[in-house]
Amino acid sequence: MSMADHTSEKKAFRLSMLIYDTRYRSITIQVIALIALVAVGAWLVSNTLSNLEALDKELGFGFLKEPSSYDINQRLIEYDSRSSHGRAAIVGILNTLLVAAMGCILATILGVTAGVARLSKNWIISRLMTVYIEMFRNIPVLLWIVLIMAVYIESLPVPRSFKGDNATSSMLFGDAVAVTNRGIYFPKPLFNDGSMIVLATFILSLVGIWFFGRWAKKRQAATGEILPTGWIKTGIFFVPAILMFFIMGQPIGLEYPVFKGFNFKGGYQMRNSLIALWLALSFYTGSFIAEAVRAGIQAVSKGQSEAAAALGLRPKRIMSLVILPQALRVIIPPLISQYLNLTKNSSLAIVVGYMDITATLGGITLNQTGREMESLLLLMGMYLSISITVSIGMNWYNESIKMRER
Amino acid sequence: MTTQSYVRTEMLGEKPPPSSQVGIVKWARENLFSSVPNIIMSILSIWAIYYILSGILPWIFQSSWNATSLHGCRDSIAATYGEGTEGACWSVIRERWQQLLFGFYPKELYWRPVAALILLFVAISPILFTAVPRKVMLFSMVYPFLGFWLLWGGSIWLPLSAIAGFAIGYAALIMLPKIIGNLGATIAAGLLPIIYWLFVSGPVISGLNGIAPIGIEGVDSDEMGGFMLSIIIGVSGIALSLPIGILLALGRQSPLFIVKTICVSFIEFIRGVPLITLLFVASVLLNYFLPPGTSFDLILRVIIMVTFFAAAYMAEVIRGGLAALPKGQYEAADALGLDYWKATRLIIMPQALKISIPNIVSNFIGLFKDTTLVSIIGLLDPMGLARAIPADQNWNGIVWEIYAFIAVLFWIFTFGMSRYSMYLERKLATGH
Structure with a gap:
């Protein structure tokens, strides 16, 4: 009986079953989707190729080996204008990672402080933190970067004021650190x-x-x-x-920055652009982190802390052993996505002239070589690999702290 | 027997609580000075507030409103408040506020963007307030074309012909099933409008223009700017990204492997790169992908990329809404015998969207703030104008006033929206 049914079914296969029979429909849809994707992709690629041909351009990453002939003033590795475009891109990505790492640290400190302080019983502190959070969250980060850069340049002394006998500004920590509006100079370890x-x-x-x-x-x-x-x-x-x-x-000495000519020489310099970008990103992201922290702490039910108190734990231990582990489970995922946002927002460095990967590879290199396609692909690839690395790490972490339920 | 009694027969009047336990003193003791660290923090905060306000308030109020240049400002401030006073030069805002709001839109046509904005609120009112009659939805559907026509102007036949395309598709969906079956009708509803737009609509428009040239004065895209541009990009980005985001979210949940892979790759790619790189693509790369000879204007290209960007984030928001629905809803829809699209349209999406509205609003806030990035690729949004205005000889060297104005406007918009989304969250919380 069933055999007969089976054969009759096979015989009765009609074309319309590809759509109306749920067994085949999913395959049909996927095949159509695939064909559509390939068709659109082929259309885009052929357009691109014919456009490139019309402009007499060739695709290729050879330009990365050519000398860049532009200078980057804030860098972590050796680089000068004779170095290649590829090296400029590496300097850029290191700069991106530098400001992102610094920003994540400061944003976490600010955010955790503000988030906890917003829940404080002290009225004025909690209000102050609310004002901070609402002010920074609701104004575009681009505006903050530009504003903080302007404040930085306006409010700090010019390097010239450190000069000579009648200097109006003086260095901090026994002539070790100079805070000027061109940046902060500090000693370099030798x-x-x-x-x-x-x-x-x-x-x-x-x-x-x-x-x-x-x-x-x-x-x-x-x-x-x-x-x-x-x-x-x-x-x-x-x-x-x-x-x-x-x-x-x-054996470890320090090379102090010294004022020579028109500016400080020696030591390390943190340019004003880096500082402004760092502060703006940190304050902006900090306000979002503060909200995440507040939500996380409020998500731990009051019964938990009461139960811990009933067990005889002291307030500090209640915080570290009971509240925080549970709050962290809520806080960490949005925290990581804020870190990612900060890293992506660091691409706005271009408005203050900080040479991150967007400004080197996506800015000057792109304009000098005219390789829009390759530069932007590479640029997006870099950001994408950072994001994907972080999200893989985060998935792994989420898996490891997931509540084990029986 | 005397009537002596040891029980009080009349009550004593209530005494006021001790002065340390009432009013502002009690409040301050409890909230500001409850312990030593608290006292220190309160005093430090009060000092910080005083320090900041004492720096900013005089600057804001010892200002000049009527000068015509930065020099004039400085002179008038020095004359009014004494030599050496630093004050804001609000005159630049007085002179340029229209530019900051509308860009270089022709002055006599300002009523058009204003009307478009007011009608926008009418169009979204059925979504915002449940009390509004449902029929207003019809207006909401027409609004995109009306808004476009009001802003860019030109012949009325262009938006009408675009609407006609949708009408053709809808008519096909309603009438054709009896003739060529459901499937054929769906395909026809997809194809006919496209054929119409590509081949029929052009001649029809020029023909109608020849017969009855009805239209309003056209405005070029380069004349758009200021907050108007931010709102155009933000609103169209969110509105267009909603349907794409819904499809992407459904695709991501789908059991079909290829569909799912496509959706996941798209979402993760867009979310993994900064918006500014997508805007670079819009400004230098998008023309490469299109057939040779086609060229869009920059605002349209930016809107396309911003839509992609917003759609990926929207998809994640809606996925959150879908995930928050109890499984019983899916099962109940199946048990009623609804097919996938019917179940999605009638049971799943209304609930999932309702859950996601607060997040959609905060997505919109983020997108609205991100529209400032278009200044980097040369569009004259408020940030772009903030760099353009100091290039004017009269206002050379002005910084703070314009940024302050932009910041306040953005703040009002986004803070208002975030409060609204909190209100929605409370209103929609139908749980316990």
């Missing part, structure tokens, strides 16, 4: 012979701190005794490295 040993000692003591922490935890679990881990860890952090520093005869 590594002489033997500095490697000091660094190695320092890294070893970091490893030591980690092992000590594990041991102390185990011990506490076994015996119930609580060691003053904070003090001991601080000791391990400083003492061996400082001892080794003096034993090796102070």
Whole structure:
């Protein structure tokens, strides 16, 4: 019977079943979607090729090896105008990562502080934080970047005022740091012979701190005794490295910035564009993080802290052992997406002249070489790979902190 | 027996609470000075507020409104408030506020963008307020064409002919099923308007223009600017991205592998790159992808890329709404025997969209703020004008006043919208 049905079904296959039979319909739809995609793709590619041909342009990434002939004033690696466009792009991506990393750190500090302070019982503090959050969240970040750059240039002394005997401004920390409206100058560490040993000692003591922490935890679990881990860890952090520093005869020195001619020479310079961008991105993103933090803390039900108090935990421990772990589960995903937003917003560096990847590869290189297609593809690829790396990491993290329900 | 009693027969009047427990003193004690760290923080905050306000308020109020140049401003401030006073030069706003709002739109035609904005509110009122009669929705459907016509002007036949295309598609969907079946009708409803727009509409428009040249004065895209441009880009980006976003979200949820892959790749690609790179694509690359010889104006190209950008984010918002629906809703729709599109249209989407409205609004706020990026590719939105105005000899060197004006306007818009979305969230919270 069933055999007969089966064969009759096979025989009775009609073309309309491709659409009306749910068994085949999904395949039909997908095939149509694929054909449409390929067709659109082919149309775009053929348009592009004929357009490029009309303009006598060829696709290729050879231009990355040509000398760039432009200068980048804020850089982390060696670069000059004879370096290649490829190297300029690397300088750019490092600059993007630099401002993104600095921004994420400061934004987290600001955001967590503001988010917690907004829940404070102190009326004036919570109002102040509300004003901060609403002000920064509701005004475009581009405007903030430009405004903070303008404030920075207006309000800080020009380098010239540090000059001569009747200087109107003075350097901070015993002639080590100069805060000017062109940027902040600070000492550069000089590594002489033997500095490697000091660094190695320092890294070893970091490893030591980690092992000590594990041991102390185990011990506490076994015996119930609580060691003053904070003090001991601080000791391990400083003492061996400082001892080794003096034993090796102070191999690490500092090169101070000195005023020469019209500007400071020596040391490191953090350009005003970097500082303005950093502050603007941090304050802007910080206001969003503050909201995420507030939502996270409010998401932990009051019963949790009351139960913890009933168990006899002290307020500090309630915060660190009960509230925070649960709040973090809510806070971390939006936090990461804010980090990503900050990284993407750092592409606005172009308005203050900070040479990030958008300004080098998508700006000057694009304009000089006329390789719009390749430059923009590469630029988008760079941002995309940052985003995808972070979201893979985040998925992994989400998976690992997911509530284990029975 | 005496009538002596040890029980009080009359009540004593209530005494006022101690002065430290009432009014502002109690409030301050509880809220500002409850502990030592609190006292320190309160004092520091009050000092910070005083410091900031004492710097900004005199600047705002010791200002000049009537000068015609920055020099004039400085002179009049020095004359009124004494030599060496730093004050705002609001005269530049007084002189240029129309430009900041409308760009270089012809002055005598300002009523058109204003009318378009007012009608926009009428068009979205059925979505915002449930009390508005449903028939207004018909106007909402016509509004995009009306708004376009009001802003850009030109012949009335162009928007009417565009509407006719949709009408043809709709008519095909209603009439044809009896003749060529449901499937054929759907395909025809998709194809006929496209054929009409590509081949028929052009001659029809020029013919009608020849017969009855009805129209209003046309305005070029380069004359658009200021907040009007931000609103045009923001509103059209959100409106166009809504249907695309819904399709992408459905595609992402779909069990069909290829469809899902396409949607996921599109969404993740767009969300992974900054908007500014997409705007670069709009300004230098988009023309490469189109057949040789076609050329759009920059605003249209920007709107296309902004729509893609917003659609990817919209898709994620709607996916959140879809995920928040209880599974029972899907199962109930299946149990009623509804097919996929009917279930989606009648059961799933109304609920999912309702859940997502607050997020759609905050998406819109984000997009509206992001429209300032178009200044980087040379459009004259408020930020672009803020750089263009100081290029005028009279206003050379002016910085703060224009930025302050832009910031305040943006703030009012976005803060208003965020409050509205909070109100919606409360109103739509039908749970416990």
